[in-house]
Amino acid sequence: MDVGVLRRDGRTDPFFDGTAAGRLVVRRCEACDRWFAPDASGCPGCGEEDLGWAEASGAATLVTWTVLPKEPPVFLALVELAEGPWLHARLDGVERADLREGLALRAEFEHPDEGESYVLFRPWTERGSVR
Amino acid sequence: MGTSIVGLGMTELGRVYGRSPRRLAADAVRLAAADAGLALADLDGLLVSHGLGGSPGIELADTLGLRDLRMLSLVNSFGATAGAMVSYAAMSVLNGSATTVACVFADAPLKPRQSAGSAYDRGARGGTGGAPGKAEWYGFGGMTAALGLRSVNSHYALAAQRHMARYGTTSEQLGAIAVATRKWAAGNPLAQMREPITIEDHQRSRWVSEPLHLLDCCLVSNGAVAVIVTSADRARDLARPPVHLWGWGQGHPGDRKERGSDFGLTTGAAASGAAAMKMAGVTPADVDVCELYDCYTYTVLVTLEDYGFCAKGEGGAFAASGALGPGGSLPTNTGGGQLSAYYMWGMTPLSEAVIQARGDGGERQAPSTDVILVSGNGGILDHHSTLVVSPHEKGA
Secondary structure, three states: OOOOOEEEEOOOOHHHHHHHHHOOOEEEOOOOOEEEEOOOOOOOOOOOOOOEEEEEEEEEEEEEEEEOOOOOEEEEEEEEEEEOEEEEEEOOOOOOOOOOOOOEEEEEEEEEOOOOOEEEEEEEEEEEEEO | OOOEEEEEEOOOOOOOOOOOHHHHHHEEEEEHHHHOOOOOHHOOEEEEEOOOOOOOOOEEEEEEOOOOOOOEOOOOOOOOOHHHHHHHHHHHHHHHHEEEEEEEEEEEOOOOOOOOHHHOOOOOOEOOOOOOOEEEEHHHHHHHHHOOOOOOOHHHHHHHHHHHHHHOHHHHHHHHHHHHHHHOOOOOOOOOOOOOOHHHHHHHOOOOEEEEHHHHEOOOOEEEEEEEEEEEHHHOOOOOOEEEEEEEEEEEEOOOEEEEOOOOOOOHHHHHHHHHHHHHOHHHHHHEEEEOOOOOOHHHHHHHHOOOOOOOOOOOHHOOOOOOOOOOOOOOOOOHHHHHHHHOOOOHHHHHHHHHHHHOOOOHOOOOOOOOOEEEEEEOOEEEEEEEEEEEOOOO
């Protein structure tokens, strides 16, 4: 499935600065010690609308998934970052038989020739990426 | 004093072209007033809602020539709106701020020669600013869409898959809902899809977004539906048998997508159904018929669980038992629902509830309709409304 070309929108630039450098940068409210997805509009705890950015570990677990009938199949998921927030994401290097709640994942980064770098999530063990 | 639905107006539904949402809404309100035996001038309240095809606007009142209204508003709780509107209308009648309120929904997302799917594919769309044929996507949301998450279908697939992984729910069990609903549709002249289907047909229908097959997904329709709410006292003198409002509720759990979320497993139906049934003085055992929002087969399954018709996690087995179809213990979506009849958001289940309560179901009339439960669901299982309606006055 062709991804096309990703461009910045001015609101999530630190996220794409992060993907370019191979780091997962998401939103964080320092005051409430709470992490959010990169497109979060504010912190419901304190009302702060101008959330800061912080680097997440990249460790995640699989919450749920869906498979698009493409060739090859496209695996989409909700993943839970170790820091707590969920991201809508695409999985890489998985087969249907691998998929289960809690599957350990790790953010990995793609750097296309044109456009912004982006993040995928791959199965992961202590010894490194499974595939 | 009680409140009642006294009028039902439905335009032609489905691939109906050439009429704007406002025109469709105006037609539905006129039909509802005529159905009730009321003049348009008898209306003193108008609540307006819409789907993705544009809003009729509160200018609808001017289109209808309504004067001296005492209540006029747009209402939007997404798919939970129909039940919400009816409850606001009933509360206004009860507190005296209006006497006779029309509630209307209109939508016209379908365009000639356009697929139903494309009418509702509202993900961030790639532009064409880059190289020829190469889509461009903007920001984090654009990245998510570029990677494949572009459709509401996939969001509901994520929800259904979570239930499957947690409770062992199967695609065949979802198929049982599609099959039962289609059986009901066969008896509804207004249904867009009336050809019988089998579990095998369901299993063979193409994947839309696993674990959802095409036959797990609702139709897309153009049209409008209106109902009129007034006092039970006034309802006695009108043209059609009143459909009495026994209870209502809403549930908006506000689940955030973060650790601990019940997304996909439990919905606002739990709070909404409990509130509506408590107000009505009934329990699930008292319910004769369910008219449930069925944007997807899975929505029916999780709503049945959350309402308490079966335990959490047992919705699949309950559906597969045959309870929901003709002859089953809990006739559900007796007109064919949104899956097989027509997709007028929350007005699909509400319109069929009115038809059943009046005994107008013809060959699909349910054997008993003393207590009918009606649901609305909006967002990705984010918003819920419930109505309990009956042909009988409450406490009578």
